[in-house]
Amino acid sequence: xxxxxxxxxxxxxxxxxxxxxxxxxxxxxxxxxxxxxxxxxxxxxxxxxxxxxxxxxxxxxxxxxxxxxxxxxxxxxxxxxxxxxxxxxxxxxxxxxxxxxxxxxxxxxxxxxxxxxxxxxxxxxxxxxxxxxxxxxxxxxxxxxxxxxxxxxxxxxxxxxxxxxxxxxxxxxxxxxxxxxxxxxxxxxxxxxxxxxxxxxxxxxxxxxxxxxxxxxxxxxxxxxxxxxxxxxxxxxxxxxxxxxxxxxxxxxxxxxxxxxxxxxxxxxxxxxxxxxxxxxxxxxxxxxxxxxxxxxxxxxxxxxxxxxxxxxxxxxxxxxxxxxxxxxxxxxxxxxxxxxxxxxxxxxxxxxxxxxxxxxxxxxxxxxxxxxxxxxxxxxxxxxxxxxxxxx
Amino acid sequence: xxxxxxxxxxxxxxxxxxxxxxxxxxxxxxxxxxxxxxxxxxxxxxxxxxxxxxxxxxxxxxxxxxxxxxxxxxxxxxxxxxxxxxxxxxxxxxxxxxxxxxxxxxxxxxxxxxxxxxxxxxxxxxxxxxxxxxxxxxxxxxxxxxxxxxxxxxxxxxxxxxxxxxxxxxxxxxxxxxxxxxxxxxxxxxxxxxxxxxxxxxxxxxxxxxxxxxxxxxxxxxxxxxxxxxxxxxxxxxxxxxxxxxxxxxxxxxxxxxxxxxxxxxxxxxxxxxxxxxxxxxxxxxxxxxxxxxxxxxxx
Numbered sequence: 015x016x017x018x019x020x021x022x023x024x025x026x027x028x029x030x031x032x033x034x035x036x037x038x039x040x041x042x043x044x045x046x047x048x049x050x051x052x053x054x055x056x057x058x059x060x061x062x063x064x065x066x067x068x069x070x071x072x073x074x075x076x077x078x079x080x081x082x083x084x085x086x087x088x089x090x091x092x093x094x095x096x097x098x099x100x101x102x103x104x105x106x107x108x109x110x111x112x113x114x115x116x117x118x119x120x121x122x123x124x125x126x127x128x129x130x131x132x133x134x135x136x137x138x139x140x141x142x143x144x145x146x147x148x149x150x151x152x153x154x155x156x157x158x159x160x161x162x163x164x165x166x167x168x169x170x171x172x173x174x175x176x177x178x179x180x181x182x183x184x185x186x187x188x189x190x191x192x193x194x195x196x197x198x199x200x201x202x203x204x205x206x207x208x209x210x211x212x213x214x215x216x217x218x219x220x221x222x223x224x225x226x227x228x229x230x231x232x233x234x235x236x237x238x239x240x241x242x243x244x245x246x247x248x249x250x251x252x253x254x255x256x257x258x259x260x261x262x263x264x265x266x267x268x269x270x271x272x273x274x275x276x277x278x279x280x281x282x283x284x285x286x287x288x289x290x291x292x293x294x295x296x297x298x299x300x301x302x303x304x305x306x307x308x309x310x311x312x313x314x315x316x317x318x319x320x321x322x323x324x325x326x327x328x329x330x331x332x333x334x335x336x337x338x339x340x341x342x343x344x345x346x347x348x349x350x351x352x353x354x355x356x357x358x359x360x361x362x363x364x365x366x367x368x369x370x371x372x373x374x375x376x377x378x379x380x381x382x383x384x385x386x387x388x389x390x391x392x393x394x395x396x397x398x399x400x401x402x403x404x405x406x407x
Numbered sequence: 408x409x410x411x412x413x414x415x416x417x418x419x420x421x422x423x424x425x426x427x428x429x430x431x432x433x434x435x436x437x438x439x440x441x442x443x444x445x446x447x448x449x450x451x452x453x454x455x456x457x458x459x460x461x462x463x464x465x466x467x468x469x470x471x472x473x474x475x476x477x478x479x480x481x482x483x484x485x486x487x488x489x490x491x492x493x494x495x496x497x498x499x500x501x502x503x504x505x506x507x508x509x510x511x512x513x514x515x516x517x518x519x520x521x522x523x524x525x526x527x528x529x530x531x532x533x534x535x536x537x538x539x540x541x542x543x544x545x546x547x548x549x550x551x552x553x554x555x556x557x558x559x560x561x562x563x564x565x566x567x568x569x570x571x572x573x574x575x576x577x578x579x580x581x582x583x584x585x586x587x588x589x590x591x592x593x594x595x596x597x598x599x600x601x602x603x604x605x606x607x608x609x610x611x612x613x614x615x616x617x618x619x620x621x622x623x624x625x626x627x628x629x630x631x632x633x634x635x636x637x638x639x640x641x642x643x644x645x646x647x648x649x650x651x652x653x654x655x656x657x658x659x660x661x662x663x664x665x666x667x668x669x670x671x672x673x674x675x676x677x678x679x680x681x682x683x684x685x686x687x688x689x690x691x692x693x694x695x696x697x698x699x700x701x702x703x704x705x706x707x
Contacts, residue, residue, distance in 0.1 A: 059516075099599050119602040126603040132596035136618035145614070146604035190600075197604055 048075040048233035049096065049201050054105030056091055065091040066102070067257040073201070073250070078227055078234045080244035083254035084280065089237045090205055092254070096235065097203050098122045109200060125194030125232075129206040131186040133178040139165070139189050140174035146197035164192040167226070184215040191226070201233045208243065220247055241281055245269065253277050271400075278318035278400040285373055289315035289401065299358055299370040300338035301396040306403065314404030319396065321353060321375030326382050327393040337395045342388050343371065351375050352383040356394060462680055466673035477674035485651050486659035487678055489567070493655065494635040497574045501631050502624065505582025512583075513590035527583050530576050538576050539644025542569055565647030570655065573641040578634045582627035589623045621697055629690045636682055656682075 050072045057064040066088040073079040081089035094100040096107055098119030107115045114122055133142050141148075143161045152160075165171050168188040178186055187207055194202060207223075208216040220243060227234060238244050244251055245265045253260045253268060253276075261273040272278035279286055289298035291313045296305040298317040309315070327337045340356040347353075354374040374394065376383045386392065467474050477483070508527055512520060530538065544550050546563035556563060563569045597619070601611040617624075639657045646653045654662065656679045663672035 097603055099602070119599075120605050120607060122603075124603055126600065128596045128600060130594075130596050132600040134597055134601075134615055134618075136621075145601070145606075149605045149610055193600070193604065 048110055049073040049079075049235065050106075050108040051092065051096065052106040052108070054092065054095055054102045054107065056088075056095060056100060056102045064088075064103075064257050066095065069105070069254070069257070069259045071252045071259060071262050073233055073235055075233055076231045077249040078236060078247055079250045079252060080236045080238055080248035081252050081254055082238060082241060082244040082281075083260075084239055086256075087239075087254040088257035089239075089254045091257075093203050093205050093235060093237045096201075097124050097126050099126075123197070123200045125197065125199035125202045127187070127190050127194050127202070127204045127207045129209045131178070131183075131190045131210075133186055133189055133193070135178055137177075138174060139170070139176050139178070139181070142178065142189055143174075143192045143196050145193060150197075160196060161192075164196055167195070167229075168192045169222075182215075183211050184219055187211065187219065188222075195230070195232075199232070201235060202230075204234065204236045206237055206239070209238075209240075216243075223247060253281065255280070272318070275316050275318070275400075275402045278402070282320050284318035284320045284400065285371075287317045287319055287370060287372070287399075288404075289317045291315060296401055298396065298399060299372075301399075302336050303396060303399060303401065306401040309403050316402045316404050318400040318402075319372060321373040323396060323398050324356075324372060324374045325395050325397055326374065326376060326380075327395050328382070329393070331393075337393045339391055339393050340372070342386060342390045342392060345386065345388055347378060350378050352378050352386075354386065354392075356392060358394070459680065462673055462676050465669065466677040468673075469670050473670050474674055477668075477671045478678060480671065482651060482654075483656075483659060483671075483675050483678065486654045486656045486675070487682075489570075489652075489654065490636050490656040490679075490682070492567075493571055493574050494632050496571050497578060497635045498628055498632050500575060501578055501582050502628055504579065505586060505627060505631075506620070506624070508583040509586035509590055513587050514595065524587075527580055530579050535573075535577050535638065535640030536644055539573050539641035542573055542576075542641075542645050546572075564645045565649065566653060569645035570642050570653060573645045574635050574638050577638050577641050578631045581631040581634065582624070585623045585627035585630070586620055589620055593619060622694075625690060625693060625697070629686060632686055633683060636679065636686075 050070075052070050054066055054069045055064055056066040069088070069092055071079070081092060083089045091100060095102045098114070098117060102115065105115070106113055109122065109124075134145065137145070140158075140161050143164055144157045147157045147160060161174065162171070165173060168191055170185060170188055170192070173181070173185070173189075178189065181189065187210075190207075208219050211219065224247060236244070236247060248265060250262065251265050251268045252262045255276045261268055261277045263271075263273075268277060269282055272281060275286075278284055287298050289296050291297070291305050291309050291311055294305065294311070296303045296315055296317070298315070298319075303317075306315070331337075338358055340358040343355045343357050345352065345354050352375070354376070356372050356374055358370045358372060372394065374392075378384070382392075466477070508523075512524055512527070543564050546552055546556060546569065548557065550564075563572065597615050598611050601615045606614065637657055638655075639661070642655055643658060643661075646655070646658055648654060648658060648662065650662075656675060660672050660675045660679065663669075663675055
């Protein structure tokens with residue numbers, strides 16, 4: 015249970031940084047990964063804060079690794095550094111075990127897909143896809159064959175003679191994928207590839223990307239600010255904020271055990287509540303949870319609560335413990351689930367200076383959900399929360 | 408930015424707006440439309456077509472025989488050849504310089520960039536006569552480099568090199584001015600894509616950047632050529648009017664006019680006009696070629 019509480023303090027995060035360094039070392043020895051970034055820093059001339067600061071991660075061979083973060087978190091810059099489109103001020107980029115930090119973009123053998131597609135507008139679809147091969151002096155016959163294969167792979171067979179301006183956004187981006195794949199890159203770098211598309215096409219292309227990846231088994235780095243996309247497509251997440259890597263891990267690990275307050279608030283749509291350590295327990299409003307490690311009595315806590323972490327207590331339950339009551343402020347039915355906002359009764363907690371509102375997500379099918387309406391009084395239990403010691407300020 | 412965006416001078420704007428709606432919204436009162444149209448056509452007729460016609464009417468005023476005699480003048484041929492020679496030297500050089508300057512300004516951040524942009528415009532902002540005088544001050548007998556040139560027995564002003572230099576200076580901004588906004592609007596993603604696909608810097612430029620710039624280049628070259636052939640002020644100052652050697656077509660027109668040889672002057676003017684019209688036709692043909700190369704119907 016303790017592990018589920020996701021109670022890592024900052025001391026824990028440093029441990030993880032050390033563990034990460036060890037992982038990198040091991041990777042170098044056994045070359046389990048295809049791509050590694052070590053301690054990369056990039057500062058733009060006029061920016062005060064560095065765009066990327068001390069970023070490190072390893073991408074496993076044949077996997078999809080997502081760089082996830084809000085805009086301005088440095089994820090795109092980091093991807094461009096990997097591609098050789100930006101030169102880092104410090105740090106190393108390793109491709110297949112070789113240091114490529116000083117290698118120009120032309121010779122890195124990476125495939126890059128841009129959010130803006132960046133197709134060559136003056137060339138036909140065929141010539142766009144053929145570009146990398148014709149640069150390499152591949153015979154025309156071979157090129158034509160390969161382009162046909164690739165267009166079939168991206169489900170655009172027969173589109174060769176059209177021009178980019180005649181295609182829809184989704185079609186253009188698939189041409190861009192084919193163009194990047196044509197040169198048989200060692201890694202595929204995707205910079206918000208679906209960011210310019212509408213929601214439905216985005217979901218379709220996400221599924222298509224998974225299929226494509228299953229067929230090609232190409233090591234892929236995906237930059238995205240869309241956590242749903244990242245959780246759905248990738249084997250590994252690298253969560254970034256303000257130029258730093260906040261956490262790396264599988265989507266499940268990151269979701270279940272956020273390493274930093276930023277990750278806890280960014281992934282999974284959590285609400286932040288204030289808490290305190292009292293009598294050996296974490297007090298979050300009227301709730302009690304086991305405290306995180308490395309905290310002392312009286313320490314302030316930051317608690318991140320997701321709607322799924324709260325459950326409704328059945329009114330039949332006798333002598334409910336640690337289950338305060340509250341009034342439903344709003345009720346939103348979103349597809350299969352019902353999202354409630356509950357304002358907790360102040361109760362005996364004398365130091366509760368303001369009302370606590372808490373999100374509750376329940377299944378639409380649950381007998382409780384259908385009966386509840388705005389204004390009803392419910393009893394809640396907090397199953398878990400991500401807890402962090404409040405930094406002394 | 409939409410990457411499929413074509414040149415701003417696209418021949419075929421492809422609006423997706425339903426035409427009915429558009430007409431509803433954009434419908435002007437008939438009277439206003441008529442007045443505007445009449446004004447535009449009247450202005451064009453008065454200030455473009457009338458003078459153009461007058462040139463030919465005057466040239467042919469004394470009959471075809473006189474006209475043919477006038478345009479058979481070897482001096483006219485010499486000046487026409489010099490004008491073509493100057494344009495043939497100046498336009499390619501300014502194309503290269505203009506592309507370079509535009510590339511530098513649009514794609515790089517550096518100290519003094521604003522100064523450079525201002526300098527690119529300088530030839531437009533100073534009078535051509537002053538531009539010509541500057542070259543006299545530099546390369547004239549008593550100019551800065553005068554003694555050096557005299558020692559080597561080279562002449563720049565009052566000779567063809569001076570005319571070329573003055574024309575280069577005056578027509579420099581056309582290409583750069585045309586390309587800077589184009590390059591700035593296009594961004595660099597396509598160039599970066601070319602790099603990641605293995606293209607060298609030159610391959611990227613030749614196969615990705617240049618094709619995108621072709622319309623701007625074409626217009627820049629046309630404008631540059633028109634001005635190079637028609638430049639009077641700066642060339643007049645550095646030419647020295649050496650008959651048969653440093654007299655360009657516009658200067659020739661002036662000389663004949665000053666000598667009260669109106670038929671000759673207008674005949675020479677008609678040749679200059681025909682050269683300008685030939686340039687326009689060449690542009691049309693080239694544009695047609697470009698569009699055809701892209702398949703009819705594609706965004707140009």
